[in-house]
Ligand SMILES: Nc1nc2c(ncn2[C@@H]2O[C@H](COP(=O)(O)OP(=O)(O)OP(=O)(O)O)[C@@H](O)[C@H]2O)c(=O)[nH]1
């Protein structure tokens with residue numbers, strides 16, 4: 556074990572102003588995480604915090620106060636994990652124990668996530684996969700060319716709201732478009748309150764608008780369809796050719812150069828980019844996936860509530876949803892995401908009805924069509940809109 560290790564093991568959680576913590580801070584450690592870690596049970600909060608940099612099939616790459624290490628979860632962790640999503644994912648903060656004399660650590664606990672991008676598995680909640688955790692911002696990219704599709708942006712929005720990360724819409728390849736403002740208006744209509752920015756990596760335009768999100772220690776993820784320019788955008792933001800497929804050269808705590816596979820990158824300006832394959836190919840709200848499908852577990856529970864118009868707010872008698880949360884079979888956070896999505900959809904539905912009304916006045920009552928999944932989700936959200944009106 557190194558001197559550094561001895562020195563920091565045990566007291567780092569008491570003293571934030573150590574060199575060790577500077578390294579963790581670089582990777583996003585802050586008061587929130589300090590506080591969250593301090594609320595873990597006694598045996599876990601004593602341990603060394605670290606951030607998951609990459610996930611392999613049987614191990615993790617983590618950033619510890621002492622530099623980068625390989626890690627595995629403890630036998631107890633593995634035994635207690637019930638869902639695939641209970642295991643650490645890229646971006647997670649974990650509490651670890653260094654193995655004496657080795658560049659390896661054991662992960663004993665996970666600090667509760669602030670946000671998580673989840674890929675719903677066909678097999679149900681057991682197999683749901685976390686493709687990225689603890690992102691502060693999700694950049695939703697769409698190119699300003701013939702691929703532009705506002706419905707797709709809308710589906711990404713639902714995904715973003717569900718994740719807990721703050722969505723930011725980037726309209727890429729702005730150089731290919733003569734009238735970007737038209738598109739911006741269209742996007743703003745389906746994403747109320749969400750910032751929309753034009754960027755052109757090719758012309759080096761729009762970078763300054765992204766500065767507020769790219770602050771040191773902030774974690775961003777980029778999603779969007781294939782070919783919208785995500786890699787180009789990341790290289791542009793990094794200001795250099797980022798070799799993220801082959802790993803990057805970076806000094807570890809001992810000044811050595813290491814080349815490792817990374818899925819969480821530090822940009823020269825201090826922001827972190829979370830770039831995993833799952834994040835890139837996020838297509839949760841395409842065709843066959845609908846809102847009810849994503850939350851089918853909750854829909855099924857709701858169908859068992861005593862009252863058909865049950866709001867599941869914890870006070871109604873015979874509420875199956877409240878009971879499931881109390882029993883622990885339904886995650887309270889998942890339910891709150893459901894409510895959030897429901898509100899967002901209700902908002903979209905109200906907007907759509909207002910637009911439809913306007914259109915029907917103009918064009919004699921023909922409503923605009925949508926892809927099946929969106930139409931389906933809308934149908935249920937319309938009911939909620941009715942309730943809320
Ligand atoms: N005109 C124009 N073309 C761009 C711009 N940014 C990227 N492109 C081009 O768009 C194509 C796709 O860019 P990528 O960065 O590979 O797209 P991607 O989203 O990473 O694609 P995947 O790797 O499939 O997810 C390339 O030919 C880029 O040169 C831009 O700002 N303007």
Ligand SMILES: [Zn+2]
Nearest residue numbers: 860865867874
């Ligand atoms: Zn209920």
